[in-house]
Amino acid sequence: MIEFKKVSKSYDSQTNVIDQLDLKINKGELVVLIGESGSGKTTTMKMINRLHEPTSGTILIDGKNIMEINPIELRRNIGYVIQKVGLFPHMTIGENIELIPTLKKWDKAKKRKRTEELLDLVGLNPQQYIDRYPNELSGGQQQRIGVARALAVDPEVILMDEPFSALDPITREQLQEELLKLQDELHKTIVFVTHDMDEALKLGDKIAVMKDGKIIQYDTPENILKNPINDFVEYFVGKDRLWKSPEMVYARDIMKKQPATISLERTPAKALEIMKEKQTDYLLVVDVPGDRPKKVQGIITPKELKNKTTSDIKMKDILNKSYHVVAEKTNMVQVLNIMKENKLKNLPVVDEDGYLKGLITQTTILNLFADAISDYEEA
Ligand SMILES: Nc1ncnc2c1ncn2[C@@H]1O[C@H](COP(=O)(O)OP(=O)(O)OP(=O)(O)O)[C@@H](O)[C@H]1O
Ligand SMILES: [Mg+2]
Known part of the structure; x- marks a missing residue:
């Protein structure tokens, strides 16, 4: 479980870009952070693996204050997927996926086996792709590699910052489906950032709507749709949203x-x-x-x-x-x-x-x- 307790963050010691944030993410849940540009989604996410550190407040993972965990160690145990994939162009797909296993000094056979497993898992034929270079793959395939890499050492927690937003709508929908399938099997604790309410409604067990470094509403997709807490959330959800998501209207x-x-x-x-x-x-x-x-x-x-x-x-x-x-x-x-x-x-x-x-x-x-x-x- 990930828990934020009164977490604030300022970059310039004047304005809080994250303001007294409280948030509880249960084990095995996929929580979506959504909000306008600059609302603090990425900052919130990056504090979980200490790419940023809070100015005040505490963040706990499984009850442990993350400031007491070595940041390198912490990061190695948290999968991280970003929009621009961040694959190393001069390394093969296999080497990219094996990055952290290599740092963890896994032996070669174990790494290979895991990489093949992961390629299968994200729907790419291992034989065909393992020795290729990133620029020989389509955007969607690269993003799948990003997901495979994040899963490499089987971390409990995975952070995904707009992982699918650079993809065309069809590939994007495919990857969303695949993520849901994966999650059905793996039950990771996933924090997923997006701008896209459709994506949030589709993927989230819960959705946190953010504005100015605060969480305005934190609830299930159904409740966000049906009972938006204020005009901002309602505006953000879009009034006709229920009609775009009729599968969320029940008998x-x-x-x-x-x-x-x-x-x-x-x-x-x-x-x-x-x-x-x-x-x-x-x-x-x-x-x-x-x-x-x-x-x-x-x-x-x-x-x-x-x-x-x-x-x-x-x-x-x-x-x-x-x-x-x-x-x-x-x-x-x-x-x-x-x-x-x-x-x-x-x-x-x-x-x-x-x-x-x-x-x-x-x-x-x-x-x-x-x-x-x-x-x-x-x-
Ligand atoms: N390294 C930094 N130094 C100074 N200010 C920063 C830094 N990173 C982010 N900020 C500021 O913090 C605020 C929140 O930024 P953040 O990147 O968390 O927003 P976001 O919700 O992820 O936005 P987007 O949807 O555009 O990615 C913004 O006002 C941004 O300008
Ligand atoms: Mg961001």
């Missing part, structure tokens, strides 16, 4: 919370009465009446009620059992697909135990789009 965010229900033992006359009162032609038939948690058993629409209005008929006799439900965390893209593919106008939402939580209807979705459009026009 539970859009569902109507109290859908019309009817219990199994009720009659068609009661069904008609509820439909009229709630102005709907779609009722969820549930196992129990009243306010208790309910499970959906089927649905009732005018079709099921047709010619079945006598009072000896109960909902349990006529309910339609072919219906779909989705979990609360089903995202908007999936919801829309399910509704489209199955030609649904209504989609109940249930929790993990199958209890009814709400209902998504065509109207809820239309209203949502209407809101988004009016936000968009205001922005």
Whole structure:
């Protein structure tokens, strides 16, 4: 775990470019620092491996004050990837990756084996690339080598300062995917700096939005999107962002919370009465009446009620059992697909135990789009 405690930094002893910064980064988390140019992202990152030192305050790694660790030793145990890759042009790919293993005096065979492993890991054929020089590789390939090099000695902590920002959008997206896959396997503690909110939302377990050397909001991507703490964060996120990231809008965010229900033992006359009162032609038939948690058993629409209005008929006799439900965390893209593919106008939402939580209807979705459009026009 990395912890900043009231860390300040000034370069000229007048202005604090980092101002009383508190930040906790849990082990195995990928935390993104985002903010405008000059907000202090790189400075914050470089204090972690002591390329810069705080003017005041403390930084701990796994509870240990980093000022008590030899800086060279510290740096050898922290992977570091920067935008301009920083590969040495006169060294082969293999030698570049083996830089720190060499400093750590690993034997040749061990180094080779590790380098081949790493090239595989970042999607480059070892035989083909290990003896080439950096300028014989594309920008994206060089950046992959940068990542491989950072992983060479299997450090717990990896710092990445805008590692993908010089790449074209397609290569960039590819490398983001690869980083996520890598992280899924390796669970490193990663601090990742970017200017790009899309990248932050995609990669971050948490995002720290920085301004003038301070962290304005530190939260999950979902919360940054949905509950920006102030106008600055909202502006930074972009008002229409939710609509650029529909996979972050979940069924539970859009569902109507109290859908019309009817219990199994009720009659068609009661069904008609509820439909009229709630102005709907779609009722969820549930196992129990009243306010208790309910499970959906089927649905009732005018079709099921047709010619079945006598009072000896109960909902349990006529309910339609072919219906779909989705979990609360089903995202908007999936919801829309399910509704489209199955030609649904209504989609109940249930929790993990199958209890009814709400209902998504065509109207809820239309209203949502209407809101988004009016936000968009205001922005
Ligand atoms: N070596 C230095 N000497 C003096 N001032 C510096 C030095 N490095 C950074 N600064 C100043 O500290 C502030 C924060 O810089 P930093 O590089 O941390 O910003 P950043 O958020 O990484 O910006 P960018 O997005 O442009 O990379 C800036 O005002 C910058 O001018
Ligand atoms: Mg920077």
